[in-house]
Amino acid sequence: MEVILAEYLGFCYGVKRAIKIARENADGKSNTLGPIIHNPQMVEQLKNEGVGVVENLADMKEGTIIIRSHGVGPQIYQEAETKGLKIVDATCPFVKKAQLSAKKLLEEGYKVVIIGERNHPEVKSIFEWSNKEAIILETEEEAKKLSSCQKLGIVSQTTVSGERFKQIIVHLIDKASELKILRTICTATDQRQSAAMELAKKVDLMLVIGGKNSANTTKLAQLCQNKCKTYHIETAQELSPKWLEGIKKIGITAGASTPGWIIREVQKKCQTILEK
């Protein structure tokens, strides 16, 4: 019996950095605007360390506002400044690059397209940086229907897979006389997805750990489901000993916003059950 971790799993660079920044500003008067990452357990832990969460700037009168990893639009920075709040920016540098790429394309006269999930906070933030003028494309069908124009400028959500990016762009090649594609994909997602699928092929059961509100964790679970029996859990508590009956090899992976201590707890619990 064996418990195997995926080659790439858990915290990505941007998440690690955001949490470090939040901790450096944990003074009991600082808040993140929305959960800093899509992991309820980590958000809860930060609250205990002195970093709260507000849903709106209107809920804050003073102190430090921490911009979360997914980023926000330029208006939020202005509003926070007007209110006299201290602004600490924990936006993932890759997301920041996507935001500024959208802004640059707009300034250069391109009609801006964002490839990604319409309702994801990161995509919403990139959209804000395009002066709310960008067209968001989620599916190939939407890309096919896009009307032609002179200059089309394309960016993507950082967590889009390289394969998906290509599938959508194919339909945009003949939509403009000038096409500028800024590849704002972060490799962390592709790495985690490839490693998870590779592992899922070799094991009898996959445990995918991470926030139920985390898009990238949910995607990992979907991909693994095609290869073997898969459970998406947030914590070790959810893991039922029954799941492991008759199982010889267990694979573990975790989303980019899943802290290492939760991964270690799940790993430990699996070993304890298997050793019984």
Next chain:
Amino acid sequence: MEVILAEYLGFCYGVKRAIKIARENADGKSNTLGPIIHNPQMVEQLKNEGVGVVENLADMKEGTIIIRSHGVGPQIYQEAETKGLKIVDATCPFVKKAQLSAKKLLEEGYKVVIIGERNHPEVKSIFEWSNKEAIILETEEEAKKLSSCQKLGIVSQTTVSGERFKQIIVHLIDKASELKILRTICTATDQRQSAAMELAKKVDLMLVIGGKNSANTTKLAQLCQNKCKTYHIETAQELSPKWLEGIKKIGITAGASTPGWIIREVQKKCQTILEK
């Protein structure tokens, strides 16, 4: 019995313009550098009107040098100026745009790619404007093998079909962090090809008229061959009455460098044979 002309055929804008410019400079002392267009009959006619052909600038000591529709590199302009020749530029404006697009991409720091036929004089001229640094891609295989880089800038030969352009670009999407595609395709080729194929489906025989050295005429003949019996001829003299035996509908198309008088001669000869 019926002779039907393709909806689009013969001289394109750039060729019409180049011949007009050549005629305006027909003074017995002017020469084009290489044949002005890929049509031996038209080149011969221009010779009779006072426009000669030289293969090299070294062959000219004085007079006017006419730059042909396919264009040339910047060195030729410099050499001609140094020699004290009068320069008349009959480069097709669409080709000129492709040349300057390659130059601009190079100046903006892109690794330049030209999609087109390596040995076509137009592609050679675009290559010259990229400071001879561009990579020329003819096939999907070549595109697949291209190594990745930071910034990739793409232009194309003006006569590449939209479909071919797309087939090659698909393999370049994930080759760079930044991709700028300048669609330097001229619609004349696509129009002539679509019209020819449409017509070839409805007739028993296709006559494709144009220079044997004309790439776009040869391509038209290849496309028609897949639909019905097809002959590629340069003049009415080549047309054999035997070909029309038992034929009810004849389709005619012609390359972008084929003059109207040759098309009319072929049309007339067909009707004469059919009326016998």
